[in-house]
Amino acid sequence: xxxxxxxxxxxxxxxxxxxxxxxxxxxxxxxxxxxxxxxxxxxxxxxxxxxxxxxxxxxxxxxxxxxxxxxxxxxxxxxxxxxxxxxxxxxxxxxxxxxxxxxxxxxxxxxxxxxxxxxxxxxxxxxxxxxxxxxxxxxxxxxxxxxxxxxxxxxxxxxxxxxxxxxxxxxxxxxxxxxxxxxxxxxxxxxxxxxxxxxxxxxxxxxxxxxxxxxxxxxxxxxxxxxxxxxxxxxxxxxxxxxxxxxx
Amino acid sequence: xxxxxxxxxxxxxxxxxxxxxxxxxxxxxxxxxxxxxxxxxxxxxxxxxxxxxxxxxxxxxxxxxxxxxxxxxxxxxxxxxxxxxxxxxxxxxxxxxxxxxxxxxxxxxxxxxxxxxxxxxxxxxxxxxxxxxxxxxxxxxxxxxxxxxxxxxxxxxxxxxxxxxxxxxxxxxxxxxxxxxxxxxxxxxxxxxxxxxxxxxxxxxxxxxxxxxxxxxxxxxxxxxxxxxxxxxxxxxxxxxxxxxxxxxxxxxxxxxxxxxxxxxxxxxxxxxxxxxxxxxxxxxxxxxxxxxxxxx
Numbered sequence: 208x209x210x211x212x213x214x215x216x217x218x219x220x221x222x223x224x225x226x227x228x229x230x231x232x233x234x235x236x237x238x239x240x241x242x243x244x245x246x247x248x249x250x251x252x253x254x255x256x257x258x259x260x261x262x263x264x265x266x267x268x269x270x271x272x273x274x275x276x277x278x279x280x281x282x283x284x285x286x287x288x289x290x291x292x293x294x295x296x297x298x299x300x301x302x303x304x305x306x307x308x309x310x311x312x313x314x315x316x317x318x319x320x321x322x323x324x325x326x327x328x329x330x331x332x333x334x335x336x337x338x339x340x341x342x343x344x345x346x347x348x349x350x351x352x353x354x355x356x357x358x359x360x361x362x363x364x365x366x367x368x369x370x371x372x373x374x375x376x377x378x379x380x381x382x383x384x385x386x387x388x389x390x391x392x393x394x395x396x397x398x399x400x401x402x403x404x405x406x407x408x409x410x411x412x413x414x415x416x417x418x419x420x421x422x423x424x425x426x427x428x429x430x431x432x433x434x435x436x437x438x439x440x441x442x443x444x445x446x447x448x449x450x451x452x453x454x455x
Numbered sequence: 456x457x458x459x460x461x462x463x464x465x466x467x468x469x470x471x472x473x474x475x476x477x478x479x480x481x482x483x484x485x486x487x488x489x490x491x492x493x494x495x496x497x498x499x500x501x502x503x504x505x506x507x508x509x510x511x512x513x514x515x516x517x518x519x520x521x522x523x524x525x526x527x528x529x530x531x532x533x534x535x536x537x538x539x540x541x542x543x544x545x546x547x548x549x550x551x552x553x554x555x556x557x558x559x560x561x562x563x564x565x566x567x568x569x570x571x572x573x574x575x576x577x578x579x580x581x582x583x584x585x586x587x588x589x590x591x592x593x594x595x596x597x598x599x600x601x602x603x604x605x606x607x608x609x610x611x612x613x614x615x616x617x618x619x620x621x622x623x624x625x626x627x628x629x630x631x632x633x634x635x636x637x638x639x640x641x642x643x644x645x646x647x648x649x650x651x652x653x654x655x656x657x658x659x660x661x662x663x664x665x666x667x668x669x670x671x672x673x674x675x676x677x678x679x680x681x682x683x684x685x686x687x688x689x690x691x692x693x694x695x696x697x698x699x700x701x702x703x704x705x706x707x708x709x710x711x712x713x714x715x716x717x718x719x720x721x722x723x724x725x726x727x728x729x730x731x732x733x734x735x736x737x738x739x740x741x742x743x744x745x746x747x748x749x750x751x752x
Contacts, residue, residue, distance in 0.1 A: 257628060279627040289628050297621035308618040312630025314611040321611040370630060 216265035240420035288367030475690035477647035483685035486620025491552025497667025499652025514577035518653035525649020533641030570663035683729030
């Protein structure tokens with residue numbers, strides 16, 4: 208079943224076409240890879256889907272309803288979690304509190320509910336479970352700013368999971384990580400999918416993409432140039448050209 | 456009873472403490488810098504003064520009205536502040552401060568440069584309150600505000616504010632409605648500053664635009680930064696130290712702005728978290744002392 212449908216999506220910045228009529232769908236419980244050279248528009252795509260930038264054309268629908276024009280906080284409450292290319296955990300909050308912020312999404316919409324204390328035993332239980340399933344117990348009480356990059360990325364994913372999302376947007380989760388760290392992170396992403404959450408994965412590390420994704424969308428200069436299985440993408444001449452340049 | 460001089464200092468310090476805590480909500484908790492906070496202090500003072508002297512409204516109604524009006528103006532003026540951040544926000548709020556001061560100064564209704572006089576201490580039990588009684592009244596209000604502050608700090612509202620202070624873009628990706636929670640911080644902070652203004656007006660009995668100018672905004676900010684921005688007791692400590700200092704030494708009073716400026720610079724250089732900030736000397740010493748005594752015990 209289709210979870211996210213992107214149709215003819217465009218985004219211009221002062222005449223620069225960052226996204227040019229991009230269309231694709233993401234199904235339930237799949238990891239869809241989004242690849243492309245630097246400046247292809249991958250992060251812009253995430254920012255338009257999550258409402259950070261308004262689109263200049265096209266349509267985005269999530270579980271059948273249009274989400275274009277909604278604010279980021281509304282979109283996150285609908286069940287779309289995300290991480291950032293350059294990690295943005297809340298630096299001076301500990302890991303547990305980082306996750307609590309996202310957990311609060313169900314309290315924020317009502318002023319009265321937002322006045323309730325956030326330390327409650329039943330909530331703590333859920334947070335503990337989430338911390339355990341993401342392998343963050345040793346860091347639960349540490350400030351996010353003091354953690355190594357690999358753990359910060361894990362905190363971002365755990366935080367996004369606290370939204371109880373149906374769809375997770377991961378922007379280069381393995382970027383800047385050592386080999387072992389990125390292997391661990393891939394395991395976590397698989398685990399997330401097995402919980403029934405779909406993942407849109409922007410990734411530069413081809414091995415990670417080919418391992419995790421059954422389907423891949425390739426962007427170049429804002430346009431979709433290919434879509435298909437890892438094998439198809441690997442042998443697609445346009446993809447090879449986009450990455451390596453045209454032969455003289 | 457306490458001497459008149461002492462009670463004057465105590466009341467002044469308490470008013471500053473309320474003010475510093477109100478700014479701490481906006482700047483400390485929600486991370487939104489404000490260089491125009493004295494404007495809301497002034498709006499409260501003028502509201503209360505005008506209702507009291509012009510409309511004959513009693514103190515007990517005029518001061519809550521001061522908080523209400525300052526809060527409403529806070530919504531109105533908070534909206535342009537939503538579109539800007541950091542240094543631009545600092546300039547916008549500074550501008551708001553200048554505009555409000557100018558309105559008090561140039562519109563005759565507000566008494567112009569002469570200000571408004573004849574604002575008296577409240578009456579109760581058929582007589583005027585003594586200054587000591589007034590002090591205890593403000594003290595009770597201050598303690599109630601501290602309780603409110605504590606409650607908010609432990610609520611989802613406090614958590615949403617922390618997340619906005621830490622990283623706005625990440626906060627809104629986690630379901631935090633930036634507009635709602637920023638406006639809430641501005642309204643609450645402005646309204647409490649207005650309340651402080653009401654108390655201040657009835658204590659001074661005479662108010663002028665200069666009481667609520669840019670210098671005053673900086674004084675309030677200094678107290679918050681000096682004591683420890685975002686901490687629970689920091690603003691109070693800052694208000695005590697910076698409120699009492701000029702009183703005990705005339706030279707400091709004359710060079711008050713200079714002294715505050717130097718203190719602020721020194722704090723930024725050596726103790727950016729303020730006296731009670733997480734990584735400052737005082738809390739560290741306290742923790743060392745605690746662990747030391749627990750080892751002994």
